Amino acid sequence: MRLLAILPVLESDPRIQVVFTHDADSPSVLLAGVAELLNTLRCNVISWSRACALRFDLILTASEKDRVRELDGPSVLFPHGAGFQKYDVVHRGVAGLGPQHLLDDEKAVHAAIALAHPEQRDLVAASCPPVLDRAVVVGDPCVDVMLAEEHRRSRYRDALGVAAGQKLVVLTSTWGSQSLLGRAPDLPERVLAALPFDGWRCCLLTHPGIAAVHGHRQLEAWLANATEMGLMTVPTGRRWEPVLLSADCVIADQGSMALYAAALDVPLLLAGGRPPTTVPSSPVAELAGRARHVDAPEDLREQILSTIAEHQPGRYGDLAARTFAEPGSSAARLRKLLYGLIDLVEPAGPATLGAGEMPVVLRGRVAAFLVTAVVVDGVLSVEREPVTSVAAEHVRRPDQHLVAHALDSAAELLQVADVVYTTVDAGHSCPDESLRWAAMTFEQWPRIAVAVRLVSADRCIAVTRNRLGLVFSLGRDGTARPGFDPLLLASAAYVGHRAVRPGVGSLALDVAGQTWQITITNLTDGGPEPAH
Incomplete structure (x- = not known):
């Protein structure tokens, strides 16, 4: 999904042909459903074996574990979330920056490693010093898209069925046992039961890994009761940014969505567990220490109402500034980096991250x-x-x-x-x-x-x-x-x-x-x- 946010800076150029590939034989459970998603998005897909036989001018990946070294061409590694906030429990290093993935025979695998903030260079230096010279700060395209679309918020809320005077609560869950749904699978139902139907709407954003690991059918079964109570969900492959931008309150776990909500200055409640894999000094760890957490014994409606009422604008501004460098600049930075690696002259006119599509949700x-x-x-x-x-x-x-x-x-x-x-x-x-x-x-x-x-x-x-x-x-x-x-x-x-x-x-x-x-x-x- 991260790559879809990046592609608009170059895919409209008639000099460039974009193709997709994935290793269908990979043992990773997170790759389940990728072929179906690419087909739904009408992407030009080639097999992994075919890709290994071709020469590419540029390769983009959002996973350090992809076998990019088997492909021929310069590659750029992007974080698949808001920076690098987690530990790799197997290799005991910062997830995404382990030398076992970034080096091949002591040589850098990637031509560039994209960072959202200069502070992340310290993580690269500590985790894999030989690739520090490949680290390039490009900002975060997801944040920039939402900031650029703030003027469309009312249109997005209309599309979501949020009427004048109503408020929208957005729940977000990453995957795993410490996630919001992993720790509190009934929370969507509890939120819907706590809030008067005519004054509120509720939407759930789920990490694609949940459906990949458990299956779409199983996820829908787990959410069936909440769906019958009016819960909205976003289909895999559809944009989540308009939903988060439309929120009056976000209930998140310690995943990237919490940081995106903080960057948008949205009232925030945290739920789920306190993952031992969170990097202690990371912005998301500090956010977890400062934000209010859902307290099961307390009245949930009052917790949501007070979170909105007591929210102070700019409350998490320092954390957002530590996570996302120079908001609004990622399109230009990305285009400069990618065209430089392709060795093409950049198109005339400003770089953009594409026109905002209307949100698509499933609703019961x-x-x-x-x-x-x-x-x-x-x-x-x-x-x-x-x-x-x-x-x-x-x-x-x-x-x-x-x-x-x-x-x-x-x-x-x-x-x-x-x-x-x-x-x-x-x-x-x-x-x-x-x-x-x-x-x-x-x-x-x-x-x-x-x-x-x-x-x-x-x-x-x-x-x-x-x-x-x-x-x-x-x-x-x-x-x-x-x-x-x-x-x-x-x-x-x-x-x-x-x-x-x-x-x-x-x-x-x-x-x-x-x-x-x-x-x-x-x-x-x-x-x-x-x-x-």
């Missing part, structure tokens, strides 16, 4: 909510929590009700639901059809009080057990509002059908600090017109 559909609803001075305040099991039923309070989808929810939830809903188009919203569907739904699920059909983005038909049909509409003009979830009308129907006189009424609905006006009419008077 929440089928059931435990809803807390309180009416004060004529205003209905609603707070929703996604649920996937009946565990919430055991602690349901009088001011709470359960809303469940007629087909997508599990039967165990439908058996204890107060409201069952479905979604139909306007052509199936005539009064008689709605009443028939409600009658069948009441017969199937005897406990429910209201059956709801969502017929548009701003309107629903609600039928009570005594066959009272009501239409709940958003706004007196029936116009939809950005960021409004029509499923909120189901809760308005549950509370509102008892709070107003049938046929004449309105209800103010407060959700996550926004107030919506809901009008209530009889189904025969103000319902959607049948399709003609």
